Amino acid sequence: MRDISMDRVNMTRNNILETIKNPSLTHEQKVAAMAGLADSLLEVLELPEGLDELLNAPVDTKCICDLNEGHAPLRPRYIVPDYEKFMKEGSKFLQLDPPKDLYEALNSLLIFYKHVPSVTNFPVYTGALDTLLEPFINDVDVEQAKKMLKLFMIHMDRTILDSFSHANIGPKETKTGRLLLEVEAQLVHAVPNITLKYEEGVTSDEFALAAINTTLHSAKPSFANHLMFKSEFSENYAIASCYNGLYIGGGSYTLSRMILGNIAKRSKNIKDFKEMQLPYVMDIMARYMDARIKFEVEESGFFESNFLVKEGLISRERFTAMFGLVGLADCVNILFEKEEISGRFGHSEEADTLGIEIMEQIKAFNENHESPYCEITGGHYLLHAQVGISDDVNITPGTRIPIGEEPEEFIDHLLVCNKFHKYFPSGTGDIFPIDTTVNKNPDYLLDIIKGAFRKDLRYLSFYAKDSDLIRITGYLVKRSEIDKLNAGENVLLDTTALGKGSVENCHILERKVR
Amino acid sequence: MKAVVNKIITFSTVDGPGNRTVIFLQGCNLDCKYCHNPETIGLCVHCGNCVKKCPNGALSIKNNKVNYDINRCLQCDTCIHVCQNGSSPKTQMMSSQEVFDQIRKQIPFIRGITVSGGECTLYPDFLKELFTLCKEAGLTTLIDSNGTYDFKKDVELLNVTDGIMLDIKAFDSKQHEKVTGSNNNIILENVAFLAKSGKLYEVRTVVVTELFDAVETVRQVAKMLKPYLAKRDIRYKIIAYRPTGVREQYSHYEIPKEEYLESLAVILREESFENIILL
Numbered sequence: 001m002r003d004i005s006m007d008r009v010n011m012t013r014n015n016i017l018e019t020i021k022n023p024s025l026t027h028e029q030k031v032a033a034m035a036g037l038a039d040s041l042l043e044v045l046e047l048p049e050g051l052d053e054l055l056n057a058p059v060d061t062k063c064i065c066d067l068n069e070g071h072a073p074l075r076p077r078y079i080v081p082d083y084e085k086f087m088k089e090g091s092k093f094l095q096l097d098p099p100k101d102l103y104e105a106l107n108s109l110l111i112f113y114k115h116v117p118s119v120t121n122f123p124v125y126t127g128a129l130d131t132l133l134e135p136f137i138n139d140v141d142v143e144q145a146k147k148m149l150k151l152f153m154i155h156m157d158r159t160i161l162d163s164f165s166h167a168n169i170g171p172k173e174t175k176t177g178r179l180l181l182e183v184e185a186q187l188v189h190a191v192p193n194i195t196l197k198y199e200e201g202v203t204s205d206e207f208a209l210a211a212i213n214t215t216l217h218s219a220k221p222s223f224a225n226h227l228m229f230k231s232e233f234s235e236n237y238a239i240a241s242c243y244n245g246l247y248i249g250g251g252s253y254t255l256s257r258m259i260l261g262n263i264a265k266r267s268k269n270i271k272d273f274k275e276m277q278l279p280y281v282m283d284i285m286a287r288y289m290d291a292r293i294k295f296e297v298e299e300s301g302f303f304e305s306n307f308l309v310k311e312g313l314i315s316r317e318r319f320t321a322m323f324g325l326v327g328l329a330d331c332v333n334i335l336f337e338k339e340e341i342s343g344r345f346g347h348s349e350e351a352d353t354l355g356i357e358i359m360e361q362i363k364a365f366n367e368n369h370e371s372p373y374c375e376i377t378g379g380h381y382l383l384h385a386q387v388g389i390s391d392d393v394n395i396t397p398g399t400r401i402p403i404g405e406e407p408e409e410f411i412d413h414l415l416v417c418n419k420f421h422k423y424f425p426s427g428t429g430d431i432f433p434i435d436t437t438v439n440k441n442p443d444y445l446l447d448i449i450k451g452a453f454r455k456d457l458r459y460l461s462f463y464a465k466d467s468d469l470i471r472i473t474g475y476l477v478k479r480s481e482i483d484k485l486n487a488g489e490n491v492l493l494d495t496t497a498l499g500k501g502s503v504e505n506c507h508i509l510e511r512k513v514r
Numbered sequence: 515m516k517a518v519v520n521k522i523i524t525f526s527t528v529d530g531p532g533n534r535t536v537i538f539l540q541g542c543n544l545d546c547k548y549c550h551n552p553e554t555i556g557l558c559v560h561c562g563n564c565v566k567k568c569p570n571g572a573l574s575i576k577n578n579k580v581n582y583d584i585n586r587c588l589q590c591d592t593c594i595h596v597c598q599n600g601s602s603p604k605t606q607m608m609s610s611q612e613v614f615d616q617i618r619k620q621i622p623f624i625r626g627i628t629v630s631g632g633e634c635t636l637y638p639d640f641l642k643e644l645f646t647l648c649k650e651a652g653l654t655t656l657i658d659s660n661g662t663y664d665f666k667k668d669v670e671l672l673n674v675t676d677g678i679m680l681d682i683k684a685f686d687s688k689q690h691e692k693v694t695g696s697n698n699n700i701i702l703e704n705v706a707f708l709a710k711s712g713k714l715y716e717v718r719t720v721v722v723t724e725l726f727d728a729v730e731t732v733r734q735v736a737k738m739l740k741p742y743l744a745k746r747d748i749r750y751k752i753i754a755y756r757p758t759g760v761r762e763q764y765s766h767y768e769i770p771k772e773e774y775l776e777s778l779a780v781i782l783r784e785e786s787f788e789n790i791i792l793l
Contacts, residue, residue, distance in 0.1 A: 411524045411620050437527045440791060443625075447533035448525075451623030514525075 002043035012037050024485065028161060029494050032121055039070040045295055048287040050280075055288075059393055063263050064285045066256045066292075067324075067389065069119060073254065073296045075306070077119040077321075080238045081313045082249040083127035086112060093307035102136040102145065106152045113160060116308070118241075120162040120494070125240035125251075126192050130169040130177035137176045149176075150183045157189040163475035163495035164241045170197040171226045173207035181210045185217040188469050190476040190493055194221035195239040195459075200450050202226070208449070212442040212462075219463035219471050222429065225453040232425045242387050242474025243459050244427035247376055250318025252426065253293045256285050257386040259395060260358070261330030270335050270354070274361060282362065286369045289321055289381065297373050320374040322426045323366055323381035326388055328355050328399040346401035346416045355399065359423050385420070385428035387473035390501025397473050397506075398428050406512040413514075414452055421458035429459035431471050432514045436464060465513045472499045472508055479509075517637040519608045520554050524620055530656045530679065530715065532625040535617050537644075540605045542633040544660050544694040546683060547764040548722050548755050554632040556600035564593035564603050573603055582606075610643035618651065626654030626676070635663030638671055645674035656715060660694075661701035665708060677715030678708050684726035685734040693725050705735065709742035718751035721770045721778070728770075732778045736785035749789040752778050 019025065019033045054063040069077060087105065090098040094115060099105035109127065116123035137145055156165075169177045184194065196203070196211045203226075211221050222243065229237050229245050236248045246252055263281050267273035296302060303309050303316045329345035332355050336343060343351045363383065371381050385398025396402045399420035407413045410432075417430050438444050445462060452460055461471050469478050477499030481491050485500050502508050518540035523529075526536045542555045549555065560580050565573040572586035573593060580603045593603050617627055627648055629641060634657060645655040654676045661680045665672060682701065684690040690698035708714040717735060721728045732752070739748055752775050757765040775792045782790050 409524050411623060414623060415619075435527065441527045441532070443532035444525075444527040445533075447625050448623055451533075451621075454622045 004041060004043060009041065012041055024488060024490060024497075026161075026490050026492065026494075032494070036068065036070060039072055039074075042072040044072050044299070045288075045291045047291060048284050050284050051288055054281060054284060059391060059395075061262055061265065063259055063266070063281050064256060064288065065259060065389075066254075066288070067119075067386075069254060069256075069292065072300075073292055074300050075117045075302050076251050076253045076296060076319060077255055078124045078240050078244060078246060078252040079116055079118055079308065079314060080125045080240050080246050080248055080251040081112075081116055081123075081127075081308055083109070083112075083132055085249075086313055087132055089311075091307065091311055091313070093311060099136070102133065102139045102148060105133055105136045106148060110152065110155055110159075113156070117306075118164075120164055122160045122162040122165055124164055124166060124244075125238050125246075126156065126160070126165060126167045128168045128238070129180060130174045133176045134174045137174075137179070142179070146179055146183055149179055150187065153180075153183060153187055153189060157187070157191045158492065160191050161493050163190045163193060163477065163493060165191050166193040166195060166238075166240050166242075168195050168197060168239055169211075169221065170207070171199045171202045173204045177207065178210060181214045181221075184220065185214040188218040190469060190478060190481075190495070193242070193474075193476060195224045195243070196221040197226040197229070197239070198223045198449060198453065199226040199230075200453065205446065208446050209442050212445045212449075215445075215462050216434065216439055216442070216464045217467075219461070219467055219469045219476055222459060222461040222471075223449050223453075225456075225458050227453065228422075228456065228458055229425070239427075239459075242427060243429045243461075244322065244384065245382070245425050247318045247320070249312075249314050250320070250376060251314065252382075253296050253319050253321045253373070254289050255322040255324050255384060255386070256289055256292075257324030257326050257384075258282065258285055259327055260325055261327035261334055261395060264331040264334035264338075267335065267338070269338055273331075273335055274357075278358070278361065279365070282365045283369075286323065286365075286371070286381070289323065290372050293321060293372050293374075316373065318376050320377040320426075321371065321381050322384035323362075324384040324386035325362065325399075326386045326392070326397055327395045328358065328420070329396045329402055329405075330394065331355075331358065344405065346405060346407060346413075352416060352419055356419055359399070359420065363423055382426035383424050384426040385424045387429075388502065388506060390498040390505065392502075393505045398424075400430060403507045403511050410448075410514045413512075414448070414455070414457065417452070417457050418455045422456050424458065427459070427474075429461060429474065430457075431461045431463075431473075431511065433465040433470075433511050434462050435513050436466065439464070470508070472502045473506070475499075515637070515640040515643050516607050516609050517613075517634075517640040518557060518605050519613065520602060520605050520632060522613070522616055525624070526628070529628040529630065529658065530626065530677070531654075533623060534626050534628050534656070535620050535624050536628045536630055537613055537617075537634075538630050539632045539634040539637055539640075540601070541636050542631055542660070543636065543662055544633070544683075544696055546694045546720075547725065548693070548720060548760055548767060549764075550756070550759040552600050552759070552761050553594040553597065553602040554600075556597075558601045558603060558605060559599055561598070563598060564596055567592050567596045610640050610647060613644055614647040614651075617648065617653070621651060621653070624653065626656065628656040628658055628679075630658035631660075633660050633662065635659050638663065638668060642671050642674060645671075649674055661698075661704045662696070663704075664700060665704055665713075672711065672713055675713065678713050679716040679718065680705060680708065680714065682717050682719050682731065682735050685731040686727065689726035689731075693722075702738070705738055709739050709745075709748065712742075712746045714739070714742070714746065714748050716749040716751055718753055720753045720755055721775065722755040722767045723770055723774070724767050728774075728778060729781065733781050733785070736782050736787060739787075740785050743786055747789050748787070749791060750782050750787050751791045751793065752782075753793045 388397040520538040
């Protein structure tokens with residue numbers, strides 16, 4: 001372990017004290033923040049040369065961001081347990097036998113959730129709830145089942161204190177799936193996020209329309225293109241955290257992101273960007289991720305000691321990592337300005353074409369970079385269109401069109417999404433606030449989802465324009481909770497603070513209504 | 515075949531089932547007092563009145579015709595407000611193929627199209643061509659009509675039309691004349707004929723209590739349609755009069771209360787209607 005300066009130690013001690021005294025943090029939020037600060041004192045990773053300048057820079061020049069994963073990763077960032085195995089076999093470590101009825105099933109899951117680590121310390125994936133619970137759903141009558149599911153979902157919302165948590169349903173209609181949608185439409189909770197894996201012809205229109213009705217009430221579920229994910233992962237994938245496609249029984253070791261707009265800023269022109277700057281940053285970020293993974297696998301001991309591994313609920317061989325990016329739009333626009341070419345991302349064919357060329361270059365780099373311990377994905381990372389963090393100023397999520405610049409016509413917006421969604425098996429997505437007239441014609445959204453997935457869009461989220469619960473970037477936050485935080489009150493979920501930052505910095509409330 | 519097109523809305527939530535592209539054709543043969551888009555009633559006579567009033571120079575006269583430059587247009591609608599002919603300089607003559615080319619871009623995001631107006635049945639041959647193109651592309655086709663076209667004489671059009679949405683302004687012919695300037699004989703014939711042939715998708719009535727007896731209208735139309743509900747589900751849409759877009763001299767009518775609309779829905783339910791929308 002390398003030494004650090006006493007100045008840095010003292011600065012961190014000050015930060016710890018400030019955290020302890022911070023009146024707007026709950027106890028759990030303080031503990032998590034202090035653990036992060038302690039970890040920041042370590043220097044154990046073999047960092048590639050040149051990283052410091054790209055990583056530890058102000059927000060307007062920083063080119064690589066490691067999303068606060070810390071200096072000594074003690075567990076993978078995203079863990080996607082095999083919940084089906086857990087339901088079939090129980091857990092020796094947790095002293096739980098396989099559940100025999102709905103009471104035991106819900107109880108077992110709630111216990112299990114408290115033992116699934118992640119970068120947020122909360123489970124980022126809570127299982128395919130419909131298929132997990134379907135074998136038990138007829139144990140009780142419908143009214144009681146609804147009541148039990150309701151209490152189960154409330155329990156999750158009040159104990160998984162972070163919105164980067166995701167349950168899945170679908171693609172097939174089930175009784176449990178229908179009941180969950182009904183319950184969720186009433187609850188309007190931020191946690192968990194829910195995705196319906198949708199495939200035309202497999203998911204019935206009735207089930208999809210029930211999901212649309214729920215999304216117009218509670219901003220979830222989102223809709224994942226099952227056919228597309230299946231072609232990349234087989235059936236054994238889950239949507240976790242924001243919208244990340246990952247293998248069940250595995251997950252993602254790490255996620256770093258390139259801030260493409262800032263890489264464009266340091267480039268002289270398009271040629272310099274493509275030939276010098278982008279390759280330079282990609283190489284350093286990939287090697288930084290390699291180093292993090294090596295520490296996790298070879299030194300942290302996680303894969304030797306954690307009960308999830310020991311009981312086969314996850315296995316090292318099913319993990320990969322996510323090579324992220326933000327700000328493709330900013331990047332293209334900055335490069336066009338430098339070259340004095342008119343046209344902006346999402347509005348001009350030439351600008352979109354440059355965006356595609358950049359994506360092809362990133363894809364080709366990733367396919368040539370040998371990533372350690374990523375056998376399941378062919379020894380390479382999966383590309384990820386990162387949704388942004390609350391500190392981002394003038395950084396557009398993933399490959400989205402900046403808020404305020406959306407095309408006038410919804411169709412033109414969707415056709416831009418069509419150009420970029422395919423690059424990101426480990427997640428991308430677009431979000432659309434919807435006009436209330438759709439309440440009377442939910443088939444409108446179903447047609448758009450069907451069309452979008454035929455056109456290779458990967459992932460779509462909607463919410464009613466006047467909804468209290470809204471999707472910030474990938475996660476959900478209540479506007480009323482942001483108001484509480486603004487008034488200096490404590491709030492239960494740590495993602496509310498992120499939402500507040502994004503509303504202020506990223507104009508989330510100004511999205512174009514469709 | 516060509517038609518005068520007022521505008522095309524690429525995605526619409528409110529013009530039939532699912533997501534549809536809507537084409538508004540120019541010109542109407544009724545003159546409803548409460549018309550919410552009176553700029554679609556008349557055809558442009560190229561008088562040039564609007565050209566002088568345009569605040570941003572988007573209009574000019576070329577070859578004795580009003581020329582419209584969309585890039586300079588502020589969408590302030592001054593031209594529409596000053597027009598003496600109930601028209602708009604923004605309309606354009608388009609062939610069925612040209613309109614279809616604009617529809618094609620929305621495939622596969624839409625399930626169909628709706629042609630509205632004005633009164634789109636003033637262009638029956640255009641409709642037939644356009645609908646034939648749409649059918650070949652797997653789209654459904656709806657007509658939004660005031661019911662003055664003699665549908666039973668145009669089997670060809672009906673063959674390429676999946677459904678018709680019909681406005682019924684008033685059941686009593688005298689009251690109808692007061693609202694629209696014309697009697698409603700052909701319209702009521704159409705209601706029965708289209709319902710019988712399974713082509714009636716929706717009827718709608720805009721409620722203006724000062725102009726006609728909405729209770730009687732809704733009740734009588736419902737009675738007429740009741741025998742056909744088993745054949746095809748028919749939606750009844752009851753729309754409250756709103757002054758938005760209405761010509762100034764007719765913008766003073768009272769906006770009906772929600773309870774009143776609800777009482778009309780009760781009548782419909784008594785006549786076995788289930789698919790009722792109040793707007």
